[in-house]
Amino acid sequence: MAFAIGLIFALIIGALLLSISGDPVFDTYQRMWDRSFGTADTLSATFNRAVPLALAGLAVSVAATMGLWNIGAEGQILFGATAATLVGRIGADWPGPVLIVAMLLGAAVGGALWSFGPGLARAEIGVSEIITTLMLNEVALRLIRYLQNGAWKDPEGFGFPQVEARPDQAQLGQIWERAHLGVIIALVVIAAFAWFLNRSVWGYELKIAGSSPKTATYAGISMRRKTLGVMLLSGAIAGFAGGIELTGTASRLSENISNGFGFAGIIVAALALMRPSGVALVAVAFSAVQVGGLSIQTLGVSPAVSAILQALILFGAIGAAVLSTYQIRLVDRKVAA
């Protein structure tokens, strides 16, 4: 509900901005809709882009179950894709299915590695995971920049700094129009985690640890192991998203392989109220705004409109959520009186 109000708020403010700068409001929104949901072709592209957004959102919400902030999904996606690229270089002549599975596993391990330091530092000496994960985003970005200028530079890139293309056979198959297998994989992963967090003992312990560390300690739950475990898991999911991007949408590792998915994933998770089930739906909506935003350039409208709308959806939803809690409380007090 808050999301719907946030969306309306964003569209209204967005319309104001567009008209101030002299851009056609209706045409812009019409184009964004057509190019994201309009046809089977565009809808399938929207689904593809929703995959990394949803997985990043899932990564953030898994950590949030225990009250931890993984701001490093962006870096974990990047390093996950880097690790998958490494696997692809090793297994360049392996058969497609084997290579894809190995690359996706490599991506998950890479993502977990990237969140290991922050997780350990948080678990052992209480270092804020917000800052450490944030810092590692920038490090991962520069690592890719380093590789594409050096060890992994494409010899066929005409001197242009880019990483060699991944093996051709490591391409996830198409399932419908442009949508690739990653869409199904992401749905399965999300469903598995929704079940895992809500139905398993580990997930239950996680929630206790998140809501009351003291209770958890009394119940014999090791906060240190849970903290490290959940950060590794969160990093693995984000890294996995990097692997899906590499084998599904992209053909090579690059600095832009995570188009800010890690940051948008935090907004997605917040809008989904940190629930895995909601993450998928919000991710599709955000993906549509992003895919639609790329299409308005031909109208002469800045594609930055997309980022503005995404942020405004969140701020609108924050306002709506707060205002609605106030209303409910007022009624409660009257009844109590």
Place this chain on the structure above:
Amino acid sequence: MIFAGITISEAAVIGLFVASIQFATLLYLAALGETIAERAGVLNLGVEGMMAMGAVAGYIGGAASGSPWVGLLVGTAAGAAISVVHAVAAVGLGADQVVSGLALTILGLGLADFIGDDYTDDPRRALFAEVDIPGLSDIKWVGDVLFSASPVTYLAGVLGIVTWFVFNRTSLGLGLRAVGQSASTADAAGHSVVAMRMGAVITGGALAGMSGAYLSTFVVGAWSVGVTAGRGWIAVALVIFGAWRPGRVALGALLFGFTLALQLRLQPFGISFSPILVSMLPYLLTMGVLIVISYRARNQPSPSPAGLGIAYRREER
């Protein structure tokens, strides 16, 4: 001069330190703003976005008026204006500071690109000139580096001293720190938590905006998409590196400014070490320092404001 087998020219060394001071100024303004907000208990991860707003507004203000000072002023105002969003969401409505701050970064970067769309190839320039401090600028080496800088560098130094003074020698500063340590106690003592925190966030936004404007009226001298290049995140890191104290943050800014300058100015020294690896240094240093602070803090109180990141809702007191 030959050092460790490498020939180093005097000009290259001075150039390196001049660039260090420029980047230090850029980082210090934004980090000082973030320090003020965090001392009041509000984490603002929107620095990168506020800086971008300052950069685009600073460029437009300068280009339109022909004066870099107008640019600096407009950029500062733009940073303050966009930070109101975080002030309202995170302080006024009690939203999560992490989420609201990150959304502010996305909003600021997007809005800056949107506004700056027509200005990317604009040839107009309104740039600050270096100002020599009489007498001091003639000192060999030191004068070139420290006393022949842009006026914004001197301004950043003055603002740092003012901030230190307000924090430690005025009742306003005491109140601000109290609000950051324990909002409910400060509230009981008669301080308006909401007003103090909003004021701190907006002051921080103004300084981040000034930092961005300095980028487009001096360091880079123009506006382009992505001109902030992740330096806002370094400013956030600096605050922790400097243990939330204006003086130490200044030292950190000099160190981080030096590493930023190294990336650009390594080639004249004929060193083959990758500038890209050097560019990872500020982030790795911050992580290292953070771990050391936290390790020590097991036995002594942490330098971090106790109420940092915790929303204050008066009715839930």
